[in-house]
Each structure stands twice: as structure tokens, then as C-alpha cells.
Amino acid sequence: MSDDLNIKKTSSIKTKSSSVSGGGTDIDYVRPAELPEQDLYHGHSFITKWIFCQDAKVIGIQYTLTAVFTGVVGLILSWMMRMQLGFPELFPFLTAESYYQMVTMHGMIMVVYLLTALFLGGFGNYLIPLMVGARDMVFPYVNMISFWMFFVAVVVLMASFFVPGGPTGSGWTLYPPQAILEGTPGSGYGILLMLISLSLFVIGFTMGGLNYVITILQARTRGMTLMRMPLTIWGIFTATVLALLAFPALLVSSIMMTLDKVLGTSFFMPTIIKAGEMLSYDGGSPILFQHLFWFFGHPEVYIVALPAFGIVSDLLSVHARKNIFGYRMMVWAIVGIGALSFFVWAHHMYVSGMNPWFGFFFASTTLIIAVPTALKVYNWILTLWRGNIRLTTVMLFCLGFIVTFVNGGITGIFLGNVIVDVPLSDTYFVIAHFHMVMGIAPLMVIFGAIYHWFPLITGRFLDETLGKWHFWVTFLGAYSIYFPMHYLGFIGVPRRYFEMYDSPYMTSAVGMNEFISVAAFIVGAAQFIFFYNLVKSIRLGKPAGKNPWKANSLEWLTPQVPPEHGNWGEKLPVVHRWAYDFNVPGAKKDYITQTTPPSEVIEAEVEKT
């Protein structure tokens, strides 16, 4: 009886359907299976088990490792950029050309090849089948191809470091006309390889993304209603839908720019005079590219942010031993933010020369999106309220996320408000804002998530002491990089300046730039503590056993740890409740797993709202 009430709150669907479709008085009743058992291909050799593998968990790890590799490249690039900015002329090998190439590759790698691939390809692949109670993704073969497409995309991207002219230096936004003209480094092979790599990424991602969406929609286990799914799944699901609808714009703009470059078409290229000669281009529209790019680019921000929102909700709940506050509101906020994110793209273009009347519309939609986002923040901190907070490394990263995300969110309000954006756009304020909100904040979640799920993946804990060092250095270091950087933007220092000190009013920024650079070196170095921790703990970490964090969600309830191919052994799990029944009054333990039937916790007073 008690559970029925609980379900009424989390989802009224189950209550009704069980009473309607013949459950009778059995409180443990769950609708019978609709689908036959999934047909899985089990690998037999090393190659089919670990390389061309169709197990989503292995594919997730492959995605993660590849993404982290590109991330390390991006990190090293950022070091070199900071060397130049903090200590110009100290490193003669850093020329303006190479600086701009680093800026571009750093941006593209971090946004697309690290964060997107890691959240959706990595965590998505590993967690979706486990958390919804499926044996695998619905099309494991397509899933495998998806990873290898991504891998090829990374190879093509990295190859651009070695071609004549080097990688493209057009800024990660690749704005034409400069992206494909002389005067921008890597405007020959570099930009071509970048465009090809992006197209491959989109194709590969589409294959994976279709899998994630259909697995979540059509392959959940018995009793797993939509409103019982962990927020991680909601976040990844919404982000994947966004990606499937936003990446087409990137694909189209890549194709069109490739044609402009290779065939000399004029999609984005107006009449241009270079060195006194008129080029053969005529009549194209550079602003069109910006619209296409940001139609992709803004949802892309949420493609990174929404999985982070989802994951951090779950981590907070588990480690604060309390149900997530306002679950339904959280779900609707994720979905609402996702939908709204398609109507705000031109806030990146307030000073691009587009019709100024757009400013009114896009400023309004942008600030409206702040409302559901703020609600999520309130719900996170209200989850801590009257909880029982374990200050594990995971929890520390979540707290770090809240601070950096709120900070970056607030500065987002500055930039979204069209008139405030005018003085601040294209300055270091923007750099500081987006690094805080979609660099550091999601990274905090990624680290937290790795510390959280590492015991599931390997069966061993990561070292907590090293973890705490890692957290404090990363959090304090990153905060002291980006918080002061906003003030560089107030001074008016424009972004993408290779060298900036000869302006009279900017000389005061020298000291700050040196400080930021030193902080960046330290934060970067701290990541190697983390890598050491990973390598060490795989073999020597403390054995974790089953469900070490005492969590409720399905991924911890597999018969084997780490879970084997097929995840669930003989029988699929049956779900009776949402994933957040922590510290239910009257229950014996401080958590009730999703598979616990109501009859086992009769005495628990599961709340009704």
C-alpha cells in the first residue's frame, strides 16, 4: 500500500495501470514483459571482445579513453597558450600563427571531441543500458560503428597537426570568410581536415545517438516508467535528442564551407579584395554561416550541460543520502531547457551585424531559459538541506560544480542580456564565462562521476586522499583562473589576442595574466595526479564490492561487478520505484533500491506529495 502512494507521487501511471490491467490486489504487480529477450552477439576473440566490440560498456570505455586522450592534447595546447599570454616573448617558438592554431584546436577538441564524446559516447554508452535495465543498446553493431567513426574523426583531426600549413587557426567558430582565406593559419589543408573530421563526427554520433534514444524509449525493463528513470538518463536522453537535431546544421555548414574551399562556390563568400586583387567569390553571406553554426552551437552547450545536470543530481542525492528535491520539476526543467535551447542561438550574434531587431527576441528567450536553470540550482541545494552529507571526493566535486555553475550561470545573464553583451562580447569576459559554465562545471561533474562509477567499472575504489588533493587543486586553481579573468573583460581586453600589452590601459593586466598562467600550469599538472590515481587504482585500489555507495539505481544491482556482457545474468530486473528512496521513514536501511518490491518494505512510510 505504501508503495502505491510513493508511486503516485513519482508517477501516477504505475498505480493506475496496475489496478487497471489486472494486477488485482497484488501490490508487487508489474506489467508483464512486452518484448522478447534481446538477441546479443557475444565476442569470442580478443578482437571481438575488446576492439570491434559490440558491448555498450566496452564501447563506452573506448569512447572515454579516446576522448580523454584528445582532452590531454587540448590541455597541453592550453598550457602553451597560457605561456604566451602570461609570459610573452619568453618562448620564441610561440608565433602568432601557432598561437591561433592552438586556440582553435583547443576549443574544438574540448567542446566536441572531449565533452560531447565523453558525456554521450562515454557515460551514455556505459550507463544507459544499465540504468534503464536493458541488456545492451538496441543495435550493438551500429553502436560499434559509431565509435569507430568517432575514432577516425579524431585521427583526421590529429592528422591536421602534421599537414603542410598545420591545423586550422580560424578560431573554433570557423567563421568564414577568414577560415578559408590566406591570412589565417592552416587555411589550406588544416581547415579541410577540420571540416572532414567534423562531418565524420556528426555521422558517427548520429549512429550512436539513435541508439541511445531508442534504448531509452523502447528498451526499458519492466516497471521502469519514464518518470522513474534516474535524472542521468533524462539528461543524456534530452542532450542526445538535441544533438540529433542540432548536428545537422553543423554538417550542412561543414559541407557548404568545404565546397567554398574546394570548388570555389560562394555560399558564405561575398566579394573579397585581398592584397588589391578581387577574389572570384561573389554574393555569399558570412552571416548565414554564423546562423547555421550557432543553431548547432547553442544546443551544443546544452548537449554538454544537460548530461552534467542529470549526473550531478544523481551524485548529490546518493552522497547526501536524500532524495533529489523536486524530481518532476527537474525532469521538466531538463526537457524545457532542451526545447528552449533551439530558440536562443543568435545571442551569440548580437554584435554580428544581423538585423538588430533580433536582439529583442533572442535576449528574451535567453533570459527565459535562466528560469528553469535557476530552478535546477535551487533543487540541488535543497537536496542538501536536511540531508546527511557524506563529504566524499564525489560530493566535493558536486559542490564545486554548484559554485562554478552558479557563477558561470550568472555571468551568462550578463551576456544574454543584449545591451550588456555589447561592451562585453568578444572580450575575456566571454572566455571566463564559458570556461566557468561549460568547461569547469561539466568537468567537475565528469570527475565526480568517474570517482562515483569507477568502483562499478573496475570493482575498486579510486584513492580518496589523492582524489581530495585532485579536487582542491583543480577547483581552487580553476576558480582563480577564471574568476579574475572576468575583470580582464571589463577592462576591455579583446579575446583571441596573441599579444596585448602595448595598449596604455591594459598594462595593468600584466600581473593578472601572469597569475592566471601560473594557476593554469598548476591545475593542468593536477590532472596528472588524477591519471596516476586511475592507473594505480585499477590494480591496487581498495576492493569495492557490490553497491559500495549504497545507491538505489539499477546499475549497481547487477549480479556481477563489474557487470558482464548482457548485464543482468538470467533475468532482467523488475523496477518498483524511483531511484531516490533514501532515508525513507520507517525503512530499516537508509536506502531502498529500485528493485525492492513494496511487500518487502511494508513498514516504510513512503511519502506522498
Added chain:
Amino acid sequence: MWTGLVFLAVIIGSIAFHVWTPWWWTDIASNWGAMDDTIILTFWIGGGVFILVCLFMVYCIFKFNYKEGRKVEYKPEDKKLEVRLTWATALGVAALLAPGLLVWNQYIKVPENSIHVEVMAWQWGWKYRLPGEDGVLGTSSNKKINDDNPFGINEDDPNGKDDILIDSEELHIANNRPVKILLRSIDVLHNFYVPQFRAKMDAVPGMITYYWFEPNKIGEYEVLCAEYCGVGHYAMRGLVVVDNQEDYNKWLAKHETFSSFIAKRKKEGLINEKVVKINNILNTKKSIKSEKNVR
């Protein structure tokens, strides 16, 4: 314990940094004080939210640190609280948006009496064109640009004849007169940005963009390119000098008009070959078209 203290220190440190920062915006030299005001307003509201949220978090860290057997509240939802928070947030957002949009409305509506100044950006530098006595700039097109017509002014447009051409990085403007900056680019995207004036806009090849401001402080101001435009981006600087009317007129008188420029070129006998050369380039481009039209 010390976890909460460190987070508290981060918040207090942020506030302290903001209050005592030596890095702040440049003294404003235009009419856009309202932009600074909206930023300050956003700081109060946004900063307030940041501080409240973080302090609440720190309080929770102190108060609800793990203790075996602590009684934990089990309350999945609180409709009332959630609705209140939604309204409060919506109100805050509206309070930021409304003044912002009002100022934006001023920003895009140029006063009638403003002086038009054309800024022509190229990789990597600036050129300027001012209307002559008629106060109107002649129409122009990048297609017409050549050595004899560096701004691509339409020769058939009488308004263009007396336009004043300034082939230099330095632009003078008169104090306390609204200026409408009309932006052109001959190659890639640029952005004409003077931090002290606050305003900015991209220059886009193939179209003319604009913004306006009214300088109110005599002085010299550095122009920065604020839209990435290739490897010379960081070096693409210019200079705006705000003069009083008298100095401005003197400066203006020193520069030649389009018609005097052409006359000079003709006298020097430079004009003919170049015209032929440019026409050739144009013709090769159009050759397929004309061929077909004849058929």
C-alpha cells in the same frame, strides 16, 4: 569542517575581489553610461543570487555533515516552495531584461542629427570616409574598389564626389556630436571597438552594419579589432581622437575629397592602366555570363 570553511573563503574572497579589484572598466567617454548601469544592476541581482545560493550550500555543509543515524528529511516535493522560487526568479529575470531591452532600443535607433562616418576595415587596418558638405555619404560597393577608387565609391552618385577620404588609422570626431559608425569590410569579419565608448559591432564584407554613440570626453582612444580576423588580428589597432569642434574642423580641412583625389590621380597619369587591369579581372569573372547572354 574545513571543507565548508574553504568554500566560505571562496565566496568571501570573490566578494572581496570584486569590491577591491584594481581591474575595472575604463572611464566612459560616450553617452552609453546606461550600459554600465545595466551591468551594475546585473551585478547586484546576479551577485546576490550567487552569494545566497553559495551561502546556503555552505550552511548545509556545516549543518548536515554526515553523522551515522542522523534523521534525514524525506520530502520529494514542495509545490508551494517551487512555485514561489519560480516566480521570484522570473521576477528577477524580468527586472534585468526590461531595462536591458530599453537601452538596446536606444542603441539601435540612431539620432537624426548624427554625423555619418564610414569605417572600412581590411586585413589588418582601418580606413575612414566622411561625408562632405552635403552631409551624405555616396553609395559604394566593394566591387568598384581599385587603386583609383580605394573606397569603391559609386562614380555616378553625386553624393560621393565630396566625400572625404582618410587613408590613415587615425580618425577624429567632434565632441558631443552623435556619430553613426557605418561599418564595411573588404575581406573578412572585423569589429570596430573602442572600450571607452562601450559600443561595438562587426564589420561584415558584403554588407553595411552600424552603431552610434556620442563622445563626451576629449581625448585619444585606441581602436581594437574585436572580431577574429586572421593572424594579424591582435595588431589591428587604430586611433580615435575626440576633438572640440574647432580642432575637428581643422583636421577635416586637411583631407582631400574623392573628386580632388581623382583629379590628382589623373594629373599624375596613373589612372589609365590600372582601370584596364581591374576591368580585366572583372571581365574574366563575368565572361561566361556575357557569352551566354549574347547567344
Added chain:
Amino acid sequence: MSDPTLDKLPGGFKGMSEDIGSDQTTFKGVNWGKAMMWIFLLSDTFVFSCFLVAYMKVRASVTEPWPYPSEVFGLEVFGVPVPLLLIAIMTFVLITSSGTMALAVKYGYEKNRKMCGLFVLLTAIGGLTFVGMQAFEWSKLIFHDGVRPWGNPFGAEQFGAFFFMITGFHGTHVSIGVIFLFIFARKVYRGDFDTGRRGYFTTMKSDYVAIEILGLYWHFVDLVWVFIFAFFYLW
């Protein structure tokens, strides 16, 4: 309505939201592959929309005159210029192939191996004809009229660029469809869908639902053509 439980089910919007939110599947009774194809087509719609919106934007903003389509795409039959003749035939062929595809799906579900195979094959041939005519049109524009992606004798140079890019992208879709139609025709004739033979790559069992999924793709490609036809040839 004899089932008493049905009467107790909530109707209207509430009922719909409960169905969608229920456990296991959101779209009841929809095959995984079919659901996946629908979502893919949604994504692909965005691709084509981006292409067409870009085309409309540029066409609206270019200063050079846009070529007059009924002249450019006209054919001379016995000395009489007929506007849009080839396109009309192409469109007719493609739409007819959608009809044969629908029949193939019908026979597939009836497990009528021979008729299903025949109609899949007919669809493939229809598609091939379309691609062939498109190749003819392209070569006429390129070799006879001198239209290039970077310029053309008729007017704005974006005309050729958008024409080749969008019809090329659509043609690629048709060609991929044709390849799959031929493969599936062979599979139908071999009886894969009756025996449930496992796929060579995917090792998954074959089922006649695959014909319907392929059909969805084919109808989509057809529908896209209608839009391209309207925007390119009639505007």
C-alpha cells in the same frame, strides 16, 4: 468495447501521457528498427531543412538576378521548348516508385515472398531510373549549358552551387536507397525474411519489418524531392 478494463482507462490527454510515460516502451508495439528510422528521418529532415533554408536566404539576398528555372530546366522536344519536361517525368517516376514500395510492404506483411520481392525490385528500378535521369540533367547543365558550382551563364552563381549541392545530396540519398533496395530484393527472394536468417554484419535475425523500415526511408526521400521540386523548379 467488450473489454471492461478499457473503459476504466483514462482517455484524452491524460491517457496519452500515461501511455507515453509507461514502462518498457514509449511507442507501444513499435519495432526498434522502425522507431530508429523515424528518429533518423527527423534528424535528416533537419539536414534538408538547413540546406533549403540556406538556399532561400541566399536566393533572397543575392544582388545578381536569379536564373529563370523554367528556361534553364527546359528541354527541346522536336524543336519545341517544353519547360520542366524532364523534371516532370523524374517526379512521376519517383512518386510511382513510392507506390510500388507501399505494395512491397503490403506483400511483405502478407509473407508473399515473390510479390514482395518483385515490388522491391520494381522500386529499385524506379529509383535507378530517377538517378539516371538526374545524371542526364546534370550532364546537360554542365556540358551543354555551362553551369558550374562557381558560376553560370544565367545569373547568380549560387544557382549552380545550391542546385548541385542539394540535388546531389538528395541524389546520394536515392542512390543509397537503391543499393539497399537491390540488397533487400535479393534477401527477399532468398527467403531470408521467411527463415529469419541472420544478417552478415549485424548477426541479427531478418524480419519482414525491414521492408517497412526501408519503405519509410524511401517515402521520406520522395517527400524531400517534392520540396526540392517546389523550391527549385517552381519558385
